Amino acid sequence: MTVSANVTAFGDADRVIIFDTTLRDGEQSPGASMNLEEKLRVAEALEAMGVDVIEAGFPVASTGDFEAVKAIAERSSGASVICGLSRATKGDIARCAEAVKPAQRQRIHTFISTSPLHMQYKLQLPPEEVLKRVGESVAYARSLVEDVEWSAEDGSRTEFDFLCRCVEAAIAAGASTINIPDTVGYAVPEEYAAMIKGVMETVPNADKAIFSVHCHNDLGLATANSLAAVKAGARQVECTINGLGERAGNAAMEEIVMAIRTRHDSVPFVTGIKTEHITKVSRMISAITGFPIQPNKAVVGANAFAHESGIHQDGMLKHAGTYEIMTPESVGLTKSTLVLGKHSGRAAFRQKLAELGYGDLGDNAVNDAFTRFKDLADMKKEVFDEDISAIIDETAMRGHDRIKLVSLEVKCGTVFRPPHAVMELEIDGQTASKDATGDGPVDAIFKAVRALVPHETVLELYQVHAVTKGTDAQAEVTVRLREAGKSVNGQGSDTDTMVASAKAYIHALNKLLVKRERQIPGGIAV
Numbered sequence: 001m002t003v004s005a006n007v008t009a010f011g012d013a014d015r016v017i018i019f020d021t022t023l024r025d026g027e028q029s030p031g032a033s034m035n036l037e038e039k040l041r042v043a044e045a046l047e048a049m050g051v052d053v054i055e056a057g058f059p060v061a062s063t064g065d066f067e068a069v070k071a072i073a074e075r076s077s078g079a080s081v082i083c084g085l086s087r088a089t090k091g092d093i094a095r096c097a098e099a100v101k102p103a104q105r106q107r108i109h110t111f112i113s114t115s116p117l118h119m120q121y122k123l124q125l126p127p128e129e130v131l132k133r134v135g136e137s138v139a140y141a142r143s144l145v146e147d148v149e150w151s152a153e154d155g156s157r158t159e160f161d162f163l164c165r166c167v168e169a170a171i172a173a174g175a176s177t178i179n180i181p182d183t184v185g186y187a188v189p190e191e192y193a194a195m196i197k198g199v200m201e202t203v204p205n206a207d208k209a210i211f212s213v214h215c216h217n218d219l220g221l222a223t224a225n226s227l228a229a230v231k232a233g234a235r236q237v238e239c240t241i242n243g244l245g246e247r248a249g250n251a252a253m254e255e256i257v258m259a260i261r262t263r264h265d266s267v268p269f270v271t272g273i274k275t276e277h278i279t280k281v282s283r284m285i286s287a288i289t290g291f292p293i294q295p296n297k298a299v300v301g302a303n304a305f306a307h308e309s310g311i312h313q314d315g316m317l318k319h320a321g322t323y324e325i326m327t328p329e330s331v332g333l334t335k336s337t338l339v340l341g342k343h344s345g346r347a348a349f350r351q352k353l354a355e356l357g358y359g360d361l362g363d364n365a366v367n368d369a370f371t372r373f374k375d376l377a378d379m380k381k382e383v384f385d386e387d388i389s390a391i392i393d394e395t396a397m398r399g400h401d402r403i404k405l406v407s408l409e410v411k412c413g414t415v416f417r418p419p420h421a422v423m424e425l426e427i428d429g430q431t432a433s434k435d436a437t438g439d440g441p442v443d444a445i446f447k448a449v450r451a452l453v454p455h456e457t458v459l460e461l462y463q464v465h466a467v468t469k470g471t472d473a474q475a476e477v478t479v480r481l482r483e484a485g486k487s488v489n490g491q492g493s494d495t496d497t498m499v500a501s502a503k504a505y506i507h508a509l510n511k512l513l514v515k516r517e518r519q520i521p522g523g524i525a526v
Contacts, residue, residue: 016237021055024055031461031480032291039068049278070101073101081147088133092110109150118153135172171209176210179211181216182225192213216246240253242300287394341383353369376391403509405426412441418444419437421448423448457481461478464497491504491507
């Protein structure tokens with residue numbers, strides 16, 4: 001199949017294909033690994049919000065990654081293309097093809113480094129050998145699936161003439177999408193746009209492929225570079241929810257999509273994303289990975305639609321457009337601030353879930369969430385949208401935990417020295433309890449967990465922030481554990497910070513128990 005660069009696979013010259021790599025590149029963030037159930041939840045949410053291509057993982061990396069990509073492919077409705085990543089080797093490509101095979105719409109995304117630095121030190125191959133492998137790998141992938149994407153790793157630092165030769169070879173071998181990534185976030189918008197335009201104008205068969213960009217955020221320019229490339233002719237943007245990704249992350253999908261929607265005068269293109277899903281999916285990714293969203297994060301941060309300055313508030317009261325360039329509703333935020341209370345019934349709770357975008361939950365999940373909501377409403381005077389989102393996300397995450405918190409009692413302060421924790425856990429269906437002391441209450445709690453479930457880990461991160469305002473706000477705690485070179489994040493929320501801390505540690509420990517080996521030989525950084 002050949003596709004003109006001027007008309008995307010979706011039949012619209014102005015259509016920008018959204019390629020989401022949260023499950024692949026995003027998951028490579030230290031501590032952001034997801035288990036199978038979490039990956040399936042994310043893939044389902046991405047498909048529902050209208051993502052065109054879901055890069056589900058790197059199948060050859062591990063058995064766990066292969067099984068996750070295959071499961072996502074099996075469950076896909078066909079609304080999204082399911083893509084797997086592979087290096088330029090037959091083993092990688094065959095494994096990738098096997099993983100995506102169950103999907104109604106399949107893609108293999110194969111790559112090789114093309115910059116002088118990478119070819120000399122990473123691949124230790126001469127340019128002519130790299131060029132040969134480009135054609136061979138794409139041709140082999142094309143023999144297995146119809147839809148093949150090829151990437152020039154470290155494309156933005158590749159010599160222009162050699163890049164053009166590689167692109168020409170990839171297209172000739174059957175690649176219908178060509179990705180020129182800014183792998184290390186080195187480019188600036190003007191030069192990156194010029195490079196994309198130059199390749200498209202120089203390569204003789206460029207009209208037979210869609211050009212794609214994949215920008216990292218090391219200099220904070222990922223979104224700007226992506227948009228500049230789109231204006232220069234690229235028609236696919238590779239991005240992640242919340243900008244998740246290696247090092248400083250990737251271009252954030254919500255920023256790309258809302259910039260195109262809001263500044264249609266300057267970026268006259270469209271996407272197929274249902275923007276009303278953005279906030280819900282953003283919060284889901286934060287809850288699953290344990291990576292909190294910074295308050296001033298564009299589009300999805302807690303302060304994105306908050307106005308404290310008196311001048312700003314006065315302007316907002318007169319006309320929202322004075323200080324808001326997009327509406328909260330356009331990204332899935334509801335107008336109401338307060339949500340329900342302790343006297344609210346199940347019907348009202350279901351209605352609020354629907355307003356927040358959680359209308360597709362099953363009866364069991366709704367019942368569990370409603371029980372937690374009532375418990376929270378008994379403890380809090382005011383229950384906010386963010387509280388309910390935290391309940392839903394935590395309920396979904398805890399469904400298959402092997403270790404569950406049954407009870408916790410903590411004694412601390414100036415009288416109780418050293419701080420003392422009494423904990424009861426359910427471990428694989430059996431309950432056990434333990435007393436422990438520590439330097440502080442959190443230390444005592446974590447020592448109690450270690451005594452009940454012996455393990456060797458290093459605590460790399462302990463972070464607390466309030467879900468909402470007020471002294472009765474739920475605390476959301478993030479814990480990062482490292483064991484045998486692998487990091488995982490756990491998250492817990494509760495009005496009691498100590499309980500939230502215990503939940504977060506136990507959540508991280510549960511993820512360690514099911515975590516598969518994800519170390520990739522040679523490393524990848526497309």
